[in-house]
Amino acid sequence: MSSKIKQNDIKKSSFLATVKKEAVIVEGKKDYVALEQLGFKNIININKGKALFAVAEDIAMKHRSVIILSDFDRKGKEICAKLTKMLEDRHVKVNKKARRLLKKIFEKPYVESWKKSGSA
Secondary structure, X not given: XXXXXXXXXXXXXXXXXXXXXXXXXXXXXXXXXXXXXXXXXXEEEOOOOOOHHHHHHXXXXXXXXXXXXXXXXXXXXXXXXXXXXXXXXOOOEEOHHHHHHHHHHHOXXXXXXXXXXXXX
């Protein structure tokens, strides 16, 4: 294994250790379970029958920053865009870079498919 690959693995591990402590928003129960199995601690499931604006209000009262991990399909991207606007309007920082990096690390568009593997 080359030193460049080892460095990338160390960077990924360090990044994952950091984001696993942050508040992470997911679309549903399967996403919640997948991230929980990967060691994420502060997971917020938004699919509990509440309107998106009410979810944004609840999150804004409890968190100053979040990562939105809705799926990377059309619907998930729409949810991410709407929720990002609502949260930023309420002065919550949305970590967009972490969303992009996690997609790159796990290489799958659906969060529920992010199982424990060599990547995590």
